[in-house]
Amino acid sequence: MKLIAAIVSVLCIIASSPVPGPAAEDPAAEARTAIEAANAKFSEVFARGDGTALSAMYTADAFLFPPGEEIVRGNLAIGQFWKKTHESGVASAKLTTTDVERSGDIAFETGTVELVVRAQGKPDTSARAKYLVVWKRQSDGTWKLHRDIWNDLPAAK
Secondary structure, three states, X not given: OHHHHHHHHHHHHHHHOOOOOHXXXXXXXXXXXXXXXXXXXXXXXXXHOOXXXXXXXXXXXXXXXXXXXXXXXXXXXXXXXXXXXXXXXXXXXXXXXXXXXEEOXXXXXXXXXXXXXXXXXXXXXXXXXXXXXXXXXXXXXXEEEEEEEEEEOOOOO
């Protein structure tokens, strides 16, 4: 009888112990959740053309690697780049994360982006690209873009 009582006690303790969630089992899960939220914010802010808010999403020493252009260095210059891109007719950018890997305070995200381009007096067009972003977790726990590179995907058929 004592053995059964001991087993029941152990089972009750095990059953009442917290079960680790996905973030505890997979260090990339917490980063992915934060990155996907940041991407949603990026899309929202980009659609408004707010270069200042976009620049705040990057580390102070971030690099942007636009295709066919020089490296853009620093979050202020990156904010100006995105503002100019929006003003050129790129109306929106919808980011879709395909994978996130994490090592400590660094996360690597791959994904795709769908762009809507508006030219004065013409119908909207779309463009697609694939990207790789290195994210860096800040001392306050937020994740910021640190290295950002992309290139075009062929038009959908």
